[in-house]
Amino acid sequence: MPQELVVRTPENAEIRVPLAGMFSRASAFVHDVAIQFVCVIVAHFVFLFVLEVLNSGRGFGPGFVRGLYSIAIFVFVFGYYSFFELYRNGQTPGKKANGLRVVALNGQRVGLFSSLLRNFLRIADFMPFMFLAGIFSTLITERHQRIGDVFAGTVVIRIDGN
Numbered sequence: 001m002p003q004e005l006v007v008r009t010p011e012n013a014e015i016r017v018p019l020a021g022m023f024s025r026a027s028a029f030v031h032d033v034a035i036q037f038v039c040v041i042v043a044h045f046v047f048l049f050v051l052e053v054l055n056s057g058r059g060f061g062p063g064f065v066r067g068l069y070s071i072a073i074f075v076f077v078f079g080y081y082s083f084f085e086l087y088r089n090g091q092t093p094g095k096k097a098n099g100l101r102v103v104a105l106n107g108q109r110v111g112l113f114s115s116l117l118r119n120f121l122r123i124a125d126f127m128p129f130m131f132l133a134g135i136f137s138t139l140i141t142e143r144h145q146r147i148g149d150v151f152a153g154t155v156v157i158r159i160d161g162n
Helices: 022-055 062-087 093-097 112-120 122-126 132-140 147-152
Strands: 004-008 014-018 100-104 154-158
Touching: 014 154, 022 062, 022 093, 022 100, 022 132, 062 112, 093 100, 100 112, 112 122, 112 147, 112 154, 122 132, 122 147, 132 147, 147 154
Parallel strands: none
Antiparallel strands: 004 014, 100 154
């Protein structure tokens, strides 16, 4: 199984980039989930405070605040990865800490559609139990891709020799 992504340039030169393995990806994922967890807890307390203020008779109704809370949680959970992949050079804080980066199969930056698709398909990776499908696909695919990576045409590479 190849351990490198080989990109051919228009000048017919080969660029070889090491692929990320399952364990470095898992370490990055745990790091990112910890950050997401802290963000969700902070958002929860902020919205509890806002609801308490509303109960004292000022501001918008509780239904509006609960709606904002739901949107905030959705953004923290589903938008986190795409935000960092698009605006931080393919690196979430967990990937950066582990020397990893998401790129398209041609070695270019990941695009909006690819990022949204690969991250939405985390749901499929989670099936049937605790990322079993994602782990299995990482082990059997040629480029160590999870299901979202296969469909989005992306791969995770190592960038600092980790």
